[in-house]
Amino acid sequence: MNIIELFEELKIDKNKILSYSSDDIIRVEKQVNVEKRINPDxxxxxxxxxxxxxxxYRKELYFIVSSRILYSLFSKTNYSRHHFSPLQDYDVEKIQSFIIQFLNDDLVLFFDQNLSQNKYDFINDIFDFKDCFPEDALFQLNKKLSGKLDAILANLNQNSPNAEVIPYVGYRSFYVLLSYFSSIEMDSKMRSLVNIVSERYNANKxxxxYTTCISSMSGYVAYDPNLTAILVGNREAVYSNSIDRGASSSSGGMSGKSIFFIILAVIKILLLFSKCSSH
Structure with missing residues (x-):
């Protein structure tokens, strides 16, 4: 349990904490002592x-508990937007320091759990406040994401790549998250991935x-705008090819409507034949 989970457990009114007096804080202390006897956690x-x-750190605490994204992250709740008021301006460095002092372990755990479960969209959802997160936590996340990209490259470079080992290769959310850490080094790895995937796709369109991979990779916004343009262009080419393929298969085979009318015609013929036989 962290201080925001305890804040939630105690049902403290966030709208009043900026005006808390010494007596109010003493009252919370007494409430905490009562809860400790009830809840061993x-x-x-x-x-x-x-x-x-x-x-x-009243202002910093108020900011955390007033942000739907950050409060949901640290309290492990999911209140609706109506539960929160619009945020005021905040001091990034002070919020960073507050998280380092009180919530850093929970943030790192959140990153690790969602990385291990390939839930990159969960991390993307909180990155509106990326500037509030401690640099070391972001550095470690960057390293782990880069390692996951290395794992994709190593797997696809094998003669018989195993897609089950790297399911996230087809997740757009993975590449969107990589975008927050785009760099010359990350771009270089993405170029290698583009080359491998494009070659495999061209061999079997x-x-x-590989169609899904190319489409998803366009979620990466590169450090080099030219690479971003290549990724988007590849996605458009694959999409266009899919449409052409669909149109070709439709014209080359029977549509569902054609099959329906053929079956209907056969039924009518059988009914007519049955009537003729009865006469």
């Missing part, structure tokens, strides 16, 4: 840190796997 350090935040 409440750690003394977390309880003390919440009181410290209420005393000395019927491949759903």
């Amino acid at each position: 409440i750690d003394s350090n977390v309880a003390n840190n919440l009181i410290l935040a209420l005393k000395e 019927q491949s759903d796997f």
Whole structure:
């Protein structure tokens, strides 16, 4: 449990914390002591840190609990937008320091859990506040994402690549997340991936796997705008080819409507034949 989860557990009114008096904080301390006797999950350090935040970091705490994205992240709740008011301007460095002091472990755990489960969209959802996150946590996330890209390259370079090992190669959300860390080095790895996937696709344009890969890779916004243009162009080419393929198969075979009318005609012929036989 972290201080925001405890804040949620105690049902503290976030709209009042900026005007808290010493008596209000004492009241919260008493409430915490009661809850600690009831709930063994409440750690003394977390309880003390919440009181410290209420005393000395009230503005930073207020910002976290007033942000739907950050509050949902750290409290592990999912309140609707109507539960929150529009955010005011904030000091990025102070919010970073606050997260480092009280919430860094929870942030890193959130990154690690979602990376391991390939839930990149969950991480993307909180990156509106990327500038508030500690640099070290982002550095570690960048390294792990780069490692996942290396794993894709290593797998596809094999004679018989195993797509089950790297399912995220076809997830657009993975490449969108990579975009937050675009660099010359990341672009270089993406170019290698483009070359491999494009070559495999050109060898078999019927491949759903490589079609999906190329389409998803366009989610990466590169450090080099030329690479971004290539990724988007590849997606458009694949999309155009898919349409042409669909049109070709439609003209080359029977449509569902044609089959329906043929079946209907056969039924009518059989009915007519049956009537003739009865006479």
